Amino acid sequence: MNFKNLSTKELTGNIFTELHNDWMLISSGDEQKLNMMTASWGGFGVLWNKHVSFAFVRPQRYTLEFLEAHDYYSLSFFEPEYREELSLCGRKSGRDIDKIEATGFNPIFSSSAPYFKEASKVMICKKIYTDFIKPENFIDKKIIDFYPEHDYHKVYIGEIVEVLVKR
Numbered sequence: 001m002n003f004k005n006l007s008t009k010e011l012t013g014n015i016f017t018e019l020h021n022d023w024m025l026i027s028s029g030d031e032q033k034l035n036m037m038t039a040s041w042g043g044f045g046v047l048w049n050k051h052v053s054f055a056f057v058r059p060q061r062y063t064l065e066f067l068e069a070h071d072y073y074s075l076s077f078f079e080p081e082y083r084e085e086l087s088l089c090g091r092k093s094g095r096d097i098d099k100i101e102a103t104g105f106n107p108i109f110s111s112s113a114p115y116f117k118e119a120s121k122v123m124i125c126k127k128i129y130t131d132f133i134k135p136e137n138f139i140d141k142k143i144i145d146f147y148p149e150h151d152y153h154k155v156y157i158g159e160i161v162e163v164l165v166k167r
C-alpha cells in the first residue's frame with residue numbers, strides 16, 4: 001500500500017487553497033457501485049470534541065444518493081496533474097457516465113469508504129449529522145442568489161476517522 005496513516009493533528013497545508021483552488025473529490029459507495037464528485041465548498045474543524053469535515057452537496061447530485069445510502073464517505077485531494085479528471089468529475093454526472101472509466105482512477109476499498117490510488121491525501125469520514133440549508137435562516141439574504149432553483153445544499157458533518165497520505 002502506498003499510503004500511510006496520519007493523525008489529523010499531523011496534517012499540514014493550507015486548507016483554504018487546497019479546497020478553493022485545488023478542489024477535492026467526495027466519494028461514496030462500495031465495490032458494486034460508487035460515485036464521486038468534485039467539491040470546493042466545505043471545511044474542516046472541531047465539533048462535539050471530534051475532528052470533523054463539512055461538505056455541502058446539492059440535492060440533484062447523484063453523489064447525494066450514495067452519501068444517503070452509506071455511513072461513510074471519503075474526501076480525496078490530488079496533485080495538479082489530475083486537474084482535468086477533477087474537472088470532469090465536476091462537470092459530468094455519474095448518472096450519465098461511468099466516472100471510474102472516464103477518469104481512469106483506481107478505487108481502493110480497504111477502508112470504510114472508497115478512495116483512489118491517484119490521491120495524495122484522503123480523509124475517511126463517518127456521517128454524524130446532516131441537514132438542508134434553510135433559506136429562512138439566511139442572515140445575509142444576498143446569499144439566496146446562489147439558489148435560483150431553490151436547490152439548497154445538504155450539509156454533511158463527518159467525523160474524520162482516518163487520514164491517509166501518499167508515502
Ligand SMILES: Cc1cc2nc3c(=O)[nH]c(=O)nc-3n(C[C@H](O)[C@H](O)[C@H](O)COP(=O)(O)O)c2cc1C
Binds near residue numbers: 094
Ligand atoms: C470546482 C468545482 C467545485 C464544485 N463544488 C461543489 C460543491 O461543493 N457542492 C456541490 O453540490 N457541487 C459542487 N460542484 C458540482 C458537482 O461536482 C457536479 O455537479 C457534478 O457533476 C456532480 O456529479 P454527480 O451527479 O455524479 O454527483 C462543483 C463543481 C466544480 C467543477
